[in-house]
Structures are given as C-alpha cells and as structure tokens.
Amino acid sequence: MDPAGPSFPGVHYNDKKIDKGIGELMLMKNFPSFINESSSKQEVRNYLRAISIGNKKVLKPQFHAMISTKFQGHSKEELTKITENFMDEMKYGEQPFIVVFHKDTDNNHVHIVSTRVDKQTGKKINDSYERLKAQKALSVTMEKLYGQKPEEELEKLLNYKISSLDQLETLLSRNGYKIGKNTSDENSFNILKNGVNQKSIRGDQIVFDNSKNEKRAKQMKAILSKYKELYSNKVFKVVDNRKNEAVLPKEKTTDGGNDSKMKIAFESELQKKLKDVFGIDMVFHHKEDKNPFGYTVIDHKTGEVYKGSDIMKMNEVFEFTSDKVDKKTFEILKDYNIRSQETKKILLEFFKKNNPEAEIKDFMLFENRGKKDLETYRKVQFEVKDFIRNNKNTNDEKKDISITKGEDGKLYAVHTRFHYVGELQPLIGEKEYQKFLNPISVNEVQTENRTENNEKTELNKAVNEMLFELMKSSGTAKDPAENELKKRRKKRR
Secondary structure: OOOOOOOOHHHHHHHHHHHOOOEEEEEEEOOOOOOOOOOOHHHHHHHHHHHHOOOOOOOOOEEEEEEEOOOOOOOHHHHHHHHHHHHHHOOOOOOOEEEEEEOOOOOOEEEEEEEOEOOOOOOEOOOOOHHHHHHHHHHHHHHHHHOOOHHHHHHHHHOOEEOOHHHHHHHHHHOOEEEEEEOOEEEEEEEEEOOEEEEEEEHHHOOEOOOOOHHHHHHHHHHHHHHOOOOOOEEEEEEEOOOOOOOOOOOEOOOOOEOOOOEEEEEOHHHHHHHHHHOEEEEEEOOOOOOOOEEEEEEOOOOEEEEHHHOOOHHHHOEEEEEEEEHHHHHHHHHOOOOOHHHHHHHHHHHHHHOHHHOOOHHHOOOOOOOOOHHHHHHHHHHHHHHHHHOOOOOOOOOOEEEEEOOOOOEEEEEOOOOEEEEHHHHHOHHHHHHHHOOOOHHHHHHHHHHHHHHHHHHHHHHHHHHHHHHHHOOOOOOHHHHHHHHHHHHHO
C-alpha cells in the first residue's frame, strides 16, 4: 500500500473494518504487554508513533501491506501464518505489527500495519525496491510453507519442445512467467515471475525443434472433433480493466512507465475442458480488442508446443462471439460448482436477476464437477440451515444466500460468498428440508397452544362436575373414595 504520514492511518482504516463486522484482528506481535487486543486504536497508533518519532528523517513511517488469496483459497488462520513468515523475510519480524483479516471482498485477505523505523536501532528499515522484495519474500514463504517451487516448474517448462521464440514466450506467459532481453547482455534473456528474476539464459541455450509428432497431432484432432460437440465452443472476451480503475497498484515496467492498458483474453468452455481433462492448453493470439487471428496448442501431456493450424483450423473448432465479461466476474463464475444443466440454469437466472448489467450468457458458465472442500461445504450447510430457520419469511439481510425452484421442481440453494450452487434437500438433510416445506408459523403455534389449553380446561371441568354428582348421590360432602377406604380399614381390624 502507498506510504502514509506519521499518524498511521492504516490502524484507523482496519479498526473501522472491525467495527463494521467485516474485519477481525488476528494478531498483534512485538507490542509491550500494556498494548494488547483490548487497547484502543489510539493507543496502538500512539505506540507506533512513539517508536517512529525519534527519526525525524522518516516522514512516512507507516508500513501497510496486504496479502490476498484467490477466493477462499486460504483461511484467515493460514493467511496469518503466511503473514508472520512474510514479515520475517521482509526483515520486519521483530517490529510491532498488527494483522487484520478482511471479509468484505470475494477474496480472503489480510492487512498488515507496522512502522519502517527499527524499534531497536531507531534507523529506517531499508525500503528500496520494496515491491520486488515483497514478491521474493512471499515466494520464499510459499515454498517454505506449501512446497511451491517456481524454479522446478520453470526448468520443466524450458524442456518443452518448441519451434520458435514466440512459442517459448507463449508457453512461459501462459504459466505466469515473462521473458525479456537482458539489458547487460544482448545475447541473454531474463525470465521473471511476479517481477522477480527467476533465471537468465543465453540465446544459444534455447533449443528449437521443427519436427512434428504426427501421431499425437492426429490424436488431438480427434479429441477436438469429439469434444466440440459435447461442450460449448463459443468464444467470448474477458476484459481486465482493474488497473485503469485503480484497483491494482501501479507497477513499474522495464521502460519506466506504467502499464495501464486494458488486458483482454478470449475464453470458451471447450478450451477449459480440454485443458482440465487432457492437459491440452489452447492460447489465442490477437491484436488489441480484435478477434484472434490464430492460436497455439500447448500439450502438457507430451511437453510439446504446436501451431494451432497444424492440428485443426481455428474456425473449424471455435465460434467467435461479440460478447464480453469482466475478469472479476468471470473468475467468480468459473469457481462455482456447476454439475448439471439444471444448476447452470439456476445460476444463470440468479445472475440475470441480481447482476443484470453483467449480461451473463449461458456459454460463459462452464461445467465444473469439482466438489468444494469439506470445510467449505460444512460452512455452506451451516449458513443455509441458519438462513432457512431464521430468515425464510423475511426480506433477509444475507444477500449471499438465495433459495429458488428449478424447472425440474426441485429447490436449490445459491451461496454467493462460497460460490456454491446445489440441491437444497441433500445439503440440509431430510428433516430440515421437510420443516422448510411445511413450516408452522408463530400464529399457528399460538392457536394450537390455546386450543390445547381450552381442551384441558373443559376436561378438568367435566371431571369436577362428575365427582360433585357422585358426592351428592352418596349423601355426603366427602369423596366416595374416602368412604371406601374407611370400609377396607374396618375389615382389616
């Protein structure tokens, strides 16, 4: 986040999120005992300010960073652990810092606030090339905690069979890498990931192979011909305009300027299915926002890259449309567990009703039979049960849950925060489902209770009257049962 003045506004910003119920304080580290979770934001700010004020040269001492995961890819606890390791790698491990989890967006994320003035020495912590350092620190952290090793992945990609430098660039770009000229050696290239140089290679180290694997090419052509009949081959634009909307931070480019151009990609369900099932990745080539003029096929199964037309002409495989969707919405759509045509219809109607401006088409919803992880599924179960118990008869405030009936007559639940859509009955169980179908309203319960009480009163009244008549017929005001008891006692004597 951009540096801020000496008042540490990041503390106030995160405290407001907590007050609104969309933020949660996960960690306060390296603060003295008198500054803890019950301390006010002003006390936290004053402490950070007291550490920083000794160094007059540092006009903007606040360190404010954010670590985000895709959707709910990492829990708040996992993000907190990642943050601790990240701060160690950034040389802030001994500094006082707070970690606040935010749940106000589609992506789980945490904010970190600390000071750039070293608590021990009073000197400024080196912040040169801070964004680059942050990328390296996060890369090291993810490798340490989750075994992610970009170096090994890169070496594997560099062994793919390619026939041109353009194919190598396409292959690396598709997997999150960027290749560029080495400014200090015109015969070498730098390969970067997230702005971090992963490897430098000389031009003569790149091996080009123009031979063709005809057998594999025929196999892929047969796969394309079959699967284009099973899944939508309609291609649409995915527009990423977040940089222009100032959602993404400005990134330094090699020429010193800012890359604020809109990013456009072309997608289709057929394209995704081929990659998921067969490891066949198809990359379209286009200029600006014009329709593609060609495509490349990356075969991850055999480690080979093909010119698309060597397999099958592009227009024989795909149908190009003028439809488009923004990147954020598209990523959300892809994450839903769409397991049937019915769930696709349910989700399409839901988005048309709640996001009409997005203009979602049915071919933008891809079949996704992957189940949500058990933890997420349990959370969906709990929240849907709670929703139908407490909010089914009201205009509920939980905009992230909706119950709707499909064309097949079944009820479905849509949970927008966890990107879940599925049948209600198996989700909540038969007992809860029947309660939902046959609810007893408060008025009905009160009426039922009143009827039951009235019946009891009438019964008690009838019994009393019967006893009174019996006592009258015996000529005594005593209970007849009492006389019978006396007779029995006399016989025993």
